[in-house]
Amino acid sequence: MPGQRVFKVLRSSGWRLLLRPDVAYNWWLNRRELARKAVRVRSMPSKIEIEISNRCNLACLHCIRRRPDFHPRLGDMSCETFEAILRQFPRALTLTLTGFGEMLMHPQFLEIVATARRILPHANILGYTNGLLIGKRYSAEEIVRSGLGQIHFSLDAATPETYRKVRNSEEFDRLVGNIRDVLETRKRLGLRKPIVGVNFTIMNDNFQEAPEYVKLAVGLGVDYIARPALIMTAWGYHDGAARITRQELIDVLRETRRVAEELRAPMPLTDYMSDPDGFFADYYENRRDAYKHCIFLWNHVQIDPFGNLKLCCAHPAASIYSWGNLLETPFRELWNSEALQAARRAMREGRLPAAPCAQTCVEPDPILAD
Numbered sequence: 001m002p003g004q005r006v007f008k009v010l011r012s013s014g015w016r017l018l019l020r021p022d023v024a025y026n027w028w029l030n031r032r033e034l035a036r037k038a039v040r041v042r043s044m045p046s047k048i049e050i051e052i053s054n055r056c057n058l059a060c061l062h063c064i065r066r067r068p069d070f071h072p073r074l075g076d077m078s079c080e081t082f083e084a085i086l087r088q089f090p091r092a093l094t095l096t097l098t099g100f101g102e103m104l105m106h107p108q109f110l111e112i113v114a115t116a117r118r119i120l121p122h123a124n125i126l127g128y129t130n131g132l133l134i135g136k137r138y139s140a141e142e143i144v145r146s147g148l149g150q151i152h153f154s155l156d157a158a159t160p161e162t163y164r165k166v167r168n169s170e171e172f173d174r175l176v177g178n179i180r181d182v183l184e185t186r187k188r189l190g191l192r193k194p195i196v197g198v199n200f201t202i203m204n205d206n207f208q209e210a211p212e213y214v215k216l217a218v219g220l221g222v223d224y225i226a227r228p229a230l231i232m233t234a235w236g237y238h239d240g241a242a243r244i245t246r247q248e249l250i251d252v253l254r255e256t257r258r259v260a261e262e263l264r265a266p267m268p269l270t271d272y273m274s275d276p277d278g279f280f281a282d283y284y285e286n287r288r289d290a291y292k293h294c295i296f297l298w299n300h301v302q303i304d305p306f307g308n309l310k311l312c313c314a315h316p317a318a319s320i321y322s323w324g325n326l327l328e329t330p331f332r333e334l335w336n337s338e339a340l341q342a343a344r345r346a347m348r349e350g351r352l353p354a355a356p357c358a359q360t361c362v363e364p365d366p367i368l369a370d
């Protein structure tokens with residue numbers, strides 16, 4: 001529904017957007033160029049992800065950094081670099097401050113958010129976090145007052161035992177306490193933002209807890225609950241012997257949906273949540289075609305802490321694949337570079353835009369046990 005979509009954008013980005021017709025026009029143009037897979041683009045991406053830190057305080061089972069073949073340069077983006085890069089995207093509507101690191105590891109996180117707010121007053125500024133540094137590096141009140149429009153906590157478990165297995169941490173209760181603290185602080189301060197959500201990525205070791213995850217999140221009173229996410233790449237399932245069967249996955253998703261409906265959970269029940277049987281019946285075929293719907297070459301750019309414009313975040317190879325560096329070449333120039341135009345042309349002709357896309361999106365995953 002175009003009307004609904006416009007309302008959603010206005011709600012998350014704020015009504016200030018109405019004062020920025022250039023931003024609204026860019027958003028509209030971007031959608032058109034994406035729809036017709038334009039090779040040379042006039043619009044700027046409306047979604048950008050700037051990974052302010054790729055360091056992390058955890059070592060999660062399903063994380064890219066657990067791969068033995070993954071040795072990226074790690075670090076934080078300086079505030080000066082952040083500002084220099086962000087100024088290249090004055091028409092962005094959504095700015096995410098996370099990649100595969102932990103944004104609260106950044107020693108100047110509050111300054112980063114304040115800068116983002118100043119440069120993009122109309123945008124939704126959000127981040128994914130493991131939430132464990134709240135109460136250590138930053139107080140719940142600092143987070144609530146920071147200017148973030150949305151904060152998304154990764155749970156990936158509904159019990160301390162499972163959290164220990166998948167997130168390698170003893171601090172499940174602390175995380176739950178921190179989510180509660182952020183919600184209560186927001187209420188105490190009479191603020192509407194940040195909007196608070198949670199996430200659960202399905203793995204061998206946690207999939208049975210997906211329905212409990214919904215119960216936990218409803219009990220906490222978060223604003224939205226993400227659908228249990230299907231893992232994007234194989235390493236979460238690396239213990240081949242214990243892979244999930246198609247029926248197990250379907251059953252747990254059905255039960256999760258039942259719980260969500262019963263509790264009226266704020267969780268979208270679309271795609272594989274609305275019809276798990278149908279989705280998994282043609283799973284391998286759907287998966288093989290998934291890359292054809294990729295938006296990264298038109299609208300959802302990702303930038304690492306050193307200014308590299310990345311292919312995407314879904315695979316180690318993809319996340320170190322760079323189209324160029326924004327500290328060396330202005331984004332406008334890179335955006336229509338020969339390489340990016342060739343990649344868009346490939347997508348248009350049904351070919352893969354870059355070599356890592358084969359491992360990232362074409363190989364079906366999870367590879368079901370049956």
Ligand SMILES: C[S@@+](CC[C@H](N)C(=O)[O-])C[C@H]1O[C@@H](n2cnc3c(N)ncnc32)[C@H](O)[C@@H]1O
Nearest residue numbers: 062063100101102128129130154199201231232
């Ligand atoms: C990459 S993490 C990093 C941000 C932050 N440190 C956190 O814990 O949320 C962001 C989200 O991606 C999910 N994630 C991590 N590895 C994934 C994978 N291989 N496939 C799908 N989702 C993954 C995590 O569960 C988490 O919710």
